[in-house]
Amino acid sequence: MSRQERPEPTIFTIFGAAGDLAWRKLVPAIYDLFRDGWLPDKFSIMGIGHLHTKKSQYLDHLREGVEQFSRHGKPGKESWENFVSHLDFLEADLEQKQAYQDLSDELERIEKDWGDKAQRVFYLAMPPAMMAPITEGLAKARLNQRREHARIVVEKPFGSDLESARELNRLLGRLFDEKQIFRIDHFLGKETVQNILAFRLANAMFEPIWNRHYIDHVQINVAEKLGVEHRGHYYDKAGALRDMIQNHLLQILCLVAMEAPITFDDNEVRNKKVDVLHAIRDIPPSQVHEYAVRGQYGGGWLQGEHVPGYRQEPNVDPESLTETYAAVKLYVDNWRWQGVPFYLRTGKRLSDRITEVSIQFRPVPHQTFPARALLDRQPNRLIIAIQPEEGILLRFESKQPGPSLHLTPVMMQFFYKEAFREEPVDAYETLLLDIMNGDATLFMRADQAEAAWGVIQPILDVWAEQRPTDFPNYQAGTWGPEQAEVLIAKDGRTWTLPTILQCQEDIAMCRVHSVDDS
Incomplete structure (x- = not known):
């Protein structure tokens, strides 16, 4: 891939970063993109998980997933160390307002270190019940305000019937523009x-x-x-x-x-x-x-x-x-x-x-x-x-x-x-x-x-x-x-x-x- 086709600087935030989806699919996929040169030089993966999860344990857990599910197989020492340098972890209680303010502060710090504004991706790898509190938490911390650069990714199931899908759309549409919302179907x-x-x-x-x-x-x-x-x-x-x-x-x-x-x-x-x-x-x-x-x-x-x-x-x-x-x-x-x-x-x-x-x-x-x-x-x-x-x-x-x-x-x-x-x-x-x-x-x-x-x-x-x-x-x-x-x-x-x-x-x-x- 040519450099012109690579994304702009990106901070990829994963809610539920220690969960099964992130372990089996998301992080191995991002690692493969990194190995193949598809990611920008300035990129960061910010994992958000439960309190009392240590960063070292989190990284060891991710490596096990990459070893099992990456197209490239078991990563070499140098390749993994280069990739890990782009990973971070934030302990948070996602039902508390402070979690989203801490995330906002962390994203601002990364952009300041880069000297560059970034695409901000918020990936909700969480149970459906957490979609509303996370979406509202992001909005209260004004993390939805950069309309051209902030994106939210919602995994299936998108509702459980027609009425619940409409309700979820109303929630997302109230807080984000439609062009910011990515409803993902891996098929x-x-x-x-x-x-x-x-x-x-x-x-x-x-x-x-x-x-x-x-x-x-x-x-x-x-x-x-x-x-x-x-x-x-x-x-x-x-x-x-x-x-x-x-x-x-x-x-x-x-x-x-x-x-x-x-x-x-x-x-x-x-x-x-x-x-x-x-x-x-x-x-x-x-x-x-x-x-x-x-x-x-x-x-x-x-x-x-x-x-x-x-x-x-x-x-x-x-x-x-x-x-x-x-x-x-x-x-x-x-x-x-x-x-x-x-x-x-x-x-x-x-x-x-x-x-x-x-x-x-x-x-x-x-x-x-x-x-x-x-x-x-x-x-x-x-x-x-x-x-x-x-x-x-x-x-x-x-x-x-x-x-x-x-x-x-x-x-x-x-x-x-x-x-x-x-x-x-x-x-x-x-x-x-x-x-x-x-x-x-x-x-x-x-x-x-x-x-x-x-x-x-x-x-x-x-x-x-x-x-x-x-x-x-x-x-x-x-x-x-x-x-x-x-x-x-x-x-x-x-x-x-x-x-x-x-x-x-x-x-x-x-x-x-x-x-x-x-």
Whole structure:
């Protein structure tokens, strides 16, 4: 990166600096940016944590996180010492006014030492209950006043329903300008997610067919093998619909469905995303069961190991009715997508870890080939793979070698690691650098956050009133409840299996055949 592209001098303040998010994601990402030369010469990370936390203990804790989660692996002595010289720690009781005055004094001291004004980033890596007191504390200490240089970063969950999101927006909007507020969703920092727009809008062969005339349906799948792990306290109050679909999956849907922006200005891009959310068809309460399915995993076998059910997980109510699986069918009612269903599903303790967007095209209007040539025919499909591998795959029909006419599906594929011969940067690296540069393209605006909640609020309301009687209704290690298969089957469609895993198996088989043939 050139020096001109680096951010201006920056002080990055992390509230909850000794917490899990800072340890696993934020500090390792900032360290990687530092190692790669993306940070300005004048930068400081100010961690704020509980009283009685010693700075030496804090730094040792951070180093353990960097050793485990940095792209660069275990830091060398010189590299770590250089990085640590930019770290500081402030003990504080965040419910007391003095904490924010002490922070203000510390930021003024740093800027005085630098002889330069700095971009001030306030990152709230804290539970939702602390958002209001911290935001108000910053405002009372006048740390929100530099409108062009002070930024506040809010992690998900952004509210727990539509009304709480509106309330949080009112609070933030009263104390900060909208351009100062960065509502972060780490999914939008992933390379393949960002590449959706590049793939669509930079390639003349795809954008003309990106509509209802050529696309049959779209599936967005986020499957996890893990259970709730250490997140039982949070997850049991949230569930799959709030935790994943309201933010991650709807954001991906917006990128797939949005119209081309006139420019790549952050507000222009976000305007197009909001248009998509407003175009999503309302779901009447009486029809929620036709558009949404929920599930909760019971005990089962995963990779030869027996795992407990959700209700047996730590910090989970033994009689919990929280869903760990959700599948939703949505329609975007506009000229481009009218009548094309978007199927979104996510779940924990499923058969595999996979995140991908599958775009299935309509069949050809007239089948020229004889039926015997089409025994293995499958629909054309474009797959945008987000994890565990990152890439784009296109499935199409080809004549199988030989004297007879037989069509078979084949895969054209692109993988980031193979094409660029390097590991994609972590999503948080991209997003943190954008925050420092004041680029809000990948962050949710207030109206976007509320519109996303508006899409799922009817489902939340009905599910709250009609409590499930069949939980748990799928075993760990399966692909979810039977009702989810019914949801898509009644439309004459099926859920796609992880295409990228199938592709990897095909590649392995090809290699075996090549060895045998030689």
